[in-house]
Structures are given as C-alpha cells and as structure tokens.
Amino acid sequence: MKNNFINRLIKQSEVYDDLNTFLNHEAINYFMKECNAMISGGLAEKIYKKAPLGSYLCSDDYNGDVDIYFQNKDDHAKAVKYAMEADEEWIENKNKPNNSGLMPTIDMAFSKIGEDVNMSHIDPGYDNPILDKQPVITNVGWSCTGISFQGHIMFPRNWGPWRAKFQLIGEQFAGKPFKFLSSFDFANLQRCYFYKDENLVVCESKKCIELVNSKLLELRHSKSPMMMMRTYKYLKYRGYEGVTENSYIHITDWLIRARSGLFKEKIDGIQLFQDAIDNFSIENLIKDGTIQTKDLALLIGKIIRHHTVKRGYKWYDTTIEDVALNELKVRGNNEKSI
Numbered sequence: 001m002k003n004n005f006i007n008r009l010i011k012q013s014e015v016y017d018d019l020n021t022f023l024n025h026e027a028i029n030y031f032m033k034e035c036n037a038m039i040s041g042g043l044a045e046k047i048y049k050k051a052p053l054g055s056y057l058c059s060d061d062y063n064g065d066v067d068i069y070f071q072n073k074d075d076h077a078k079a080v081k082y083a084m085e086a087d088e089e090w091i092e093n094k095n096k097p098n099n100s101g102l103m104p105t106i107d108m109a110f111s112k113i114g115e116d117v118n119m120s121h122i123d124p125g126y127d128n129p130i131l132d133k134q135p136v137i138t139n140v141g142w143s144c145t146g147i148s149f150q151g152h153i154m155f156p157r158n159w160g161p162w163r164a165k166f167q168l169i170g171e172q173f174a175g176k177p178f179k180f181l182s183s184f185d186f187a188n189l190q191r192c193y194f195y196k197d198e199n200l201v202v203c204e205s206k207k208c209i210e211l212v213n214s215k216l217l218e219l220r221h222s223k224s225p226m227m228m229m230r231t232y233k234y235l236k237y238r239g240y241e242g243v244t245e246n247s248y249i250h251i252t253d254w255l256i257r258a259r260s261g262l263f264k265e266k267i268d269g270i271q272l273f274q275d276a277i278d279n280f281s282i283e284n285l286i287k288d289g290t291i292q293t294k295d296l297a298l299l300i301g302k303i304i305r306h307h308t309v310k311r312g313y314k315w316y317d318t319t320i321e322d323v324a325l326n327e328l329k330v331r332g333n334n335e336k337s338i
Contacts, residue, residue, distance in 0.1 A: 251291060
C-alpha cells in the first residue's frame with residue numbers, strides 16, 4: 001500500500017500567492033507546524049492546480065472546506081484545544097466595548113454555519129473599527145456525525161464575502177499520510193500537504209498523479225455511505241464530467257449495499273440523516289446517466305415523486321412517477337429512435 005504513494009518536497013515555483021497566504025494564516029500555520037496537520041480533500045487538489053483559493057473557500061458559489069487530518073489523537077486534541085480557545089477569545093473580545101465605549105453589533109453574522117449573513121453587507125470582523133482584534137476562528141463545535149471538530153476561519157476579504165469552513169478530522173482517521181489517503185473513495189483526491197523539517201511536502205498516490213488532468217472521477221471502493229452524494233457534488237460543482245469505466249463496478253456495489261439497508265447503520269463514524277437512495281443526489285445521477293441502465297432495476301420503487309398537473313381552470317390531478325422506471329422507459333425509447 002505504501003509503495004503506491006510518493007512523497008516529494010514542494011518547489012518554490014509551486015508556492016503561489018494564494019497558497020502563501022493560506023500557509024501563513026495564524027490558525028493554519030499552528031495546525032500544520034504545531035499539530036503536524038495535513039491538508040487534504042478538494043482543497044489539496046486546488047492547491048496542486050494553483051487555483052484561486054478564495055473562489056473555492058469564500059465565494060458565493062458552492063464552497064469547499066479546509067479538510068485537516070492528523071497523524072495521532074494527541075495532535076488532533078491539541079488542534080481542537082487551540083480552536084476552542086481561539087473561539088472563546090473572539091467571543092470575549094466581541095462582547096466587550098472598545099476604547100470608544102461602543103459594543104460590536106454583529107452577532108448575527110456569526111450565528112449560523114455555512115449559510116450565514118453575507119459579510120459584504122455587514123462587514124463583521126473584516127477591518128471592523130469597532131473590534132480591537134479581528135477573529136481568527138469562530139463558530140466551533142463537533143459535527144453532527146462526531147467525526148470532526150469544525151468551525152470557520154477568517155481569510156483576507158478579497159478572497160470573498162464568506163468565512164471558510166474547516167474540519168479537524170477525528171482520530172479514527174488519524175495516521176501517516178499514505179494510511180488515511182488509502183481510505184479515500186476518489187483516487188483523484190489522494191493527495192495531502194504537510195510540513196517535514198520546516199519543508200512543505202506533498203504525498204500523493206501514483207493514480208492521483210496519473211489522473212491530474214482527467215475530467216473523470218475514479219471511484220475506488222463502495223464502503224462510504226456518502227460516496228454517491230459526493231459523486232454528485234463533484235460532478236455538479238467541482239468541474240468533473242463523469243466517472244471512469246473502472247468506477248461503475250463500485251457504483252453497482254454501492255447501490256446493492258444501499259438497497260439492502262446497509263447504510264442505515266453507522267459506518268466508520270458516518271451516519272446518514274437521509275435515505276441513502278431516495279434523495280436529490282441519486283435522482284440526478286439517474287437522470288444524467290451516471291447510474292447505468294443495468295443498475296436501474298435496483299432502484300425501481302425506491303424513488304417515488306408526486307407531481308401536480310393542472311387540468312382546467314380549477315382542477316388539478318396528481319401523477320405518480322417512479323423515477324427509475326420512468327428513466328428505463330426514456331432510455332428504451334431513445335434506443336429505439338436511433
């Protein structure tokens with residue numbers, strides 16, 4: 001397994017302005033240098049491609065997260081302690097008057113996670129003259145699954161109007177880079193960045209390197225309850241256009257597992273809070289063709305939609321659609337017309 005991964009030092013030419021800003025952020029610097037943290041997930045892919053990090057983390061689009069992994073539980077606990085103390089410092093600071101005697105009135109800007117008030121209108125924490133100190137971390141707490149400790153980080157305002165969400169991935173996923181990367185469901189994302197002897201290093205699988213310019217996702221296994229939801233997310237919002245031929249066997253296996261009810265139980269700390277099959281992601285993966293025709297039989301009777309159709313001035317009828325069965329008919333008709 002270890003032989004499938006390569007570690008290499010990052011060249012100075014690979015460190016562009018956004019990456020430099022990211023690495024020198026107070027919280028990120030602490031996590032990576034004091035807690036031996038590793039940056040992975042979709043953000044690592046953006047870093048590799050020298051993409052603008054603000055548009056990925058802080059824009060009005062479907063933003064990504066800062067996924068942070070650790071080599072052991074002690075490093076994770078140290079990072080959680082830092083995040084909690086930084087958040088407490090921010091709360092204490094914002095709830096006391098400054099030298100002018102004014103109280104900050106921006107609580108609402110930090111009241112929600114992910115879909116809070118747009119900072120471009122309220123200006124909370126970004127060069128706000130009322131605050132004596134700008135916040136480093138806000139809104140910390142354990143995720144609903146309990147597998148990560150999360151919160152929000154303030155990056156430069158020119159990165160976008162939103163704070164970036166970070167996740168300190170829990171100790172059940174801790175280990176050497178090649179170890180936790182080997183558990184990833186997408187080969188395209190088997191990459192992470194970390195410091196070793198003050199040098200920035202990237203660890204990546206050989207398959208990840210091979211796929212670097214590919215617009216197709218390579219699925220590696222069907223163990224994760226979130227695999228199909230994540231597949232939809234990457235096809236819809238992350239620029240991928242389909243999956244590789246090698247991926248279809250994992251989609252079939254995942255659908256069999258889901259239909260059997262396997263994902264109703266918690267797996268690797270992940271508990272689904274919606275039906276594994278009857279959801280928006282699966283419905284769209286059916287309609288865009290990601291789920292092959294041979295697999296639609298597994299989904300018949302599983303995704304039922306009720307549609308209201310106007311029949312007259314005041315009359316409406318309700319029609320019932322079996323999404324998988326209807327798609328089978330559509331594909332059958334398309335084949336006949338060819």
